[in-house]
Amino acid sequence: SQKIEQNSEALNIQEGKTATLTCNYTNYSPAYLQWYRQDPGRGPVFLLLIRENEKEKRKERLKVTFDTTLKQSLFHITASQPADSATYLCAPASPPSGGYNKLIFGAGTRLAVHP
Amino acid sequence: GAGVSQSPRYKVAKRGQDVALRCDPISGHVSLFWYQQALGQGPEFLTYFQNEAQLDKSGLPSDRFFAERPEGSVSTLKIQRTQQEDSAVYLCASTLTGLAGIETQYFGPGTRLLVL
Numbered sequence: 001s002q003k004i005e006q007n008s009e010a011l012n013i014q015e016g017k018t019a020t021l022t023c024n025y026t027n028y029s030p031a032y033l034q035w036y037r038q039d040p041g042r043g044p045v046f047l048l049l050i051r052e053n054e055k056e057k058r059k060e061r062l063k064v065t066f067d068t069t070l071k072q073s074l075f076h077i078t079a080s081q082p083a084d085s086a087t088y089l090c091a092p093a094s095p096p097s098g099g100y101n102k103l104i105f106g107a108g109t110r111l112a113v114h115p
Numbered sequence: 116g117a118g119v120s121q122s123p124r125y126k127v128a129k130r131g132q133d134v135a136l137r138c139d140p141i142s143g144h145v146s147l148f149w150y151q152q153a154l155g156q157g158p159e160f161l162t163y164f165q166n167e168a169q170l171d172k173s174g175l176p177s178d179r180f181f182a183e184r185p186e187g188s189v190s191t192l193k194i195q196r197t198q199q200e201d202s203a204v205y206l207c208a209s210t211l212t213g214l215a216g217i218e219t220q221y222f223g224p225g226t227r228l229l230v231l
Contacts, residue, residue, distance in 0.1 A: 004157075032217055034219075041224070041225075042224050042225075043119070043206050043208070043222030043223050043224050043225050044158065044206075044220075044222050045222070046219040046220065046221075049217060049219070051217075089157050089158075091157075093217075100146060100163055100165065100170065100171070101146075101210065101217065101218050101220065102148070102160050102163060102171065103148075103150075103158070103160065103220060104160065105157030105158050105159070106157050107155065107156050107157050108156075108157050
């Protein structure tokens with residue numbers, strides 16, 4: 001069955017450093033992968049989407065890579081700030097024949113950025 | 116404009132009680148999803164609506180779970196005879212068109228259900 005693995009341990013980093021979060025998947029060939037941010041008591045918020053034919057995608061301080069050979073996506077936050085502290089969820093996806101976008105999420109990695 | 120809203124935000128139920136959770140999607144959004152999120156886990160798909168049609172209910176854990184969207188806008192997730200294992204956050208998400216392809220899902224804040 002499809003399996004998505006994210007760092008189970010919380011990631012603690014110092015403000016200003018780069019945070020790198022990992023998403024590995026098995027038994028799956030997604031056409032694209034989405035990253036979401038979730039704060040306590042809130043629903044996930046979309047951050048970035050990367051397609052299988054894209055190696056890298058950037059948005060402000062965020063960068064996502066997608067290696068279909070390694071079956072892995074890396075999510076980077078540069079110049080991290082305490083406000084970046086949250087849980088980050090990855091969701092590889094391939095629209096089924098019906099066409100709708102049913103997301104399968106990893107368990108998420110909790111990031112804590114310390115001043 | 117307003118995002119996805121859900122009510123109630125918190126619900127405490129006694130085991131065996133029926134509960135109804137409401138989702139108001141973004142106005143005009145065709146597709147609506149329900150997810151269940153256990154503590155420390157990612158959201159897990161429950162069911163999908165395109166307008167009023169329930170096209171996928173493969174994620175509903177048992178026949179105690181029932182969802183509807185009768186007029187293609189507001190949706191209700193009903194859980195009958197609640198059990199302790201039903202305790203979780205129930206998230207609703209909507210997307211604009213529901214057509215094949217890639218769309219961002221807009222999530223509501225969730226309803227936290229605790230079954231005692």
